[in-house]
Structure formats: structure tokens, C-alpha cells
Amino acid sequence: MSTSIDPTTAPILATYARFPLTIVKGEGSRVWDDQGTRYLDFCSGIAVCSLGHCHPVVVEAIEKQARELIHISNLYYTLPAAELAQELTAAVELPGKTFFANSGAEANDGLIKLARRFGRECPDPESGQARHEIITFNKSFHGRTLGGIAATGQQKIKEGFAPLLPGFTHVPFNQIGALREAISAETCAILLEPLQGEGGVNPATPEFLRAVAKLCREHNLLLMFDEVQCGFGRLGEMMGWRALGVPELEPDAISWAKGMGGGVPIGAFWVHDRKIDDEGTPLSSLLGYGSHGSTYGGNPLVTATSLAVVREIKKANLPANATARESQIRDTIASWNHPALCGVRGKGLMLGIGLNAELLPVPEGKTAAAYLCGELLKNKLLVPPAGAETIRFLPPLNVSAEEVEEALEILKATLIELVAQ
Ligand code: PLP
Helix, strand or coil: CCCCCCCCCCCCCCCCCCCCCCEEEEEECEEEECCCCEEEECCHHHHCCCCCECCHHHHHHHHHHHHHCCCCCCCCCCHHHHHHHHHHHHHHCCCEEEEEECCHHHHHHHHHHHHHHHHHHCCCCCCCCCCCEEEEECCCCCCCCHHHHHHCCCHHHHCCCCCCCCCEEEECCCCHHHHHHHCCCCEEEEEECCEECCCCCEECCHHHHHHHHHHHHHHCCEEEEECCCCCCCCCCCCCHHHHCCCCCCCCCEEEECHHHCECECCEEEEEECCECCCCCCEHHHCCCCCCCCCCCCCCHHHHHHHHHHHHHHHHCCHHHHHHHHHHHHHHHHHHHCCCCEEEEEEECCEEEEEECHHHCCCCCCCCHHHHHHHHHHHCCEECCECCCCEEEECCCCCCCHHHHHHHHHHHHHHHHHHHHC
16 A cells, blocks of 8 residues: 655645545556555445446547537537436436536535525415525535535534525434424425435435425425435435335435546436426426526536446446345345444445444544544555444445455455454
């Protein structure tokens, strides 16, 4: 394990606690560092490289599009963006329209703007006042823009950035009573990750999701899903919430990024066409001309690539592989009965493995999760932490049973090494 880059002199802002590793090459579920050492990559660029590294479908889509047209701006139509929008609507299986952004945080900013427009179009019926408040949840993560950090339910993400964008209320996740109490005459929307990722891999229960949808109907609130991390096959269905026991739910809006692009920087949000008033105004019409935009958003290079990625996820039935590999991981870890582990949370290939921190020799100043990720890296397995006491398995959706077995062997051997110390 090494890096040729000296973090003390490299002119890169030190916003990340990077592992001491410089990656120079990737293929499938493997990456190589600048010393030629090979690693098994169960991080996938934090749930981004859904087809693995440099999949031929991705490489060919980039090469082909780069020869034809890379960028043209949103002053004109392009075929890849139009085709991808069709593909996304087909994946949602509901009538609606998509806006293309460049990241998950940007996609969520779009949802926040949509909610505010909705609160103005559909004011509080008693006072006639516009509604602007969005309820989100403790431990949520919605990105690093000013909108994203205001929406996020984790104090550490907001530290030092006051005054924050107003209009957000955070309530405990999976607690319907607390949510019901938080709804006021100013509330216009509820935004949630069906499966919280960065906050520790916490799935919403089906009962909670159903109750949230019911409250949204009762109070005329938008139901908005942040599927930036959990969308596009990762949970075992194209749409994340459909893997969580509530396939019948109809969100009003969804944000995506990460896995939909397989590595190219793309984000998007989708808005339902449902009517919001007696005149038949579609929800998707609230963001009309001049209301939102992005110079790069949906450019031909990224949309052609994302189109290839989404089609390959469907063609190769990768959601089914995510489900099969989940069973393999759960069964194997359960069979060890290792005292340093306290259960597997999550769904498909977005899994969090809980740690009993007191059983690991964690050095002062480190979290158990960051420490174990560092030790796994020494044993040639890359995984990211999720919170202080959870490590995540986020391999490519086409990871093989053999690769999963290999990763589990490394985890087991590392735990034996550490706990025997
Ligand atoms: N929303 C969720 C659920 C995420 O997991 C993330 C990133 O981890 C984001 C939003 C922000 O996405 P990005 O880093 O692409 O801005």
C-alpha cells in the first residue's frame, strides 16, 4: 500500500481523509495502484461503477459519442438525452419528466426548488400562505451544496456554514408519530432516502414508507425519494423503493446520480405528471422555461454513456445478481457468528456490516469503521465506511459469486488477525 502523492504538499484541498493509495487502473471489480498492486474493489467509487471498472459497454459508449458530439448545451435537443429520458421514465413505470444535472447534490437542489414551486402553487388552504418547509430525516445525507447540507440530517455536515438555507425540519427516521407531529401548515414536501447510505445503511421499513405516503396524500405534500445511492438496480430492483416491500408506492419526484452513469458525472431528477389542481396542471409543469438549468446537465457524452449503462443493467438482469449476492453475503457472515460483527443491514448490494467497536483494537482518534477499512485495504480489499461503526459492501452490480467469496475471506481473515491481537 502506497501513494506517490504527498498529501502535505499536493495542492488539493484536504476535504477528504483519503486512504494512502493512488489508483491508476481498473477492470471489472479490480483496481491497481501505482506500484502495480491489485485490489478487490467493493467500494465501486462509492456505488458509482455499477458495471465495474472500464466495462466494454461503457468504454464503447464514451468512445463512440466522443467521436460524434461531446457537448452542445441545452439550447438544442440531443438524441442521447431524449433517449435516456425515455429509458428513465420506462424504469420508473410512471408518467413523468426528467431534468438532467451533474451530481446527486444538484439533483436534490432541483427537488428542493420543485417543492418550493409546489408550495406556492398549492398554498395552505386555511391561510392561503405559500408553503415552503421540507421534512427530511435524522442521519440522512442529501449532498454538499447549500441546499444539500440544509436538507441533510447530520450536524457534522453543516458545521461552520451558517446561515443555512431555511425551510427544513429533521425528524427521526422510521418514526411515524414524530413525522406526523412535525407536519405544519408550512410543510410542502417530505424528502427521504428509502435506504439511507452515508448515515449508516438504514432501510426504511415498509410500514414507515406506506405511512409517509399516506401522510403526503392527507396533507397534500410531495413525496420525494432521494435514490442517488440506492437507485438503478443496487437494491435488487431498478427503482430502490420497489425492493423495500412497497412496489405500489408512487413518488412525486425522485433524484438519481451515482450508479446511473457507471462513472461519468451525471445526476437527474424525475417529476410525476400527476395533476395538482382542478385545472389539470401537471406537477412536472411547475419547473417551466427559465426556472432551472445547467450548462453541462445531460450533455451527449454523459447521457449516451448513462443510456448504455442503464440498458446493460436491465439486459444482464443485474438487479437479480444484486439479490443473489446479498443472500451469499448474509448467509456467509451469519455462519461465522463473529463477535466483532453485529449484523448486516441493507438490501441487495448496498449492505452495511455493523461493528462491535470495543472488540477491535481501534487506535485513539479513529472510528472503528475507518480503522477496519484501512486494515482491509492492507489486505487488498477496498470498502468504504458508513458512519462510525459500519463498513459497507458496495461492489459492482455484476460482481461474481467468486469475487464475493474472496472479499468475505479477506474480511474474515482480517477480523481473525485483529481480534486475536
Ligand atoms: N444523496 C445521497 C443519498 C447520497 O448518497 C449522495 C452521495 O453520497 C448524495 C445525495 C450526493 O451526491 P453527489 O456526491 O453526487 O453530489
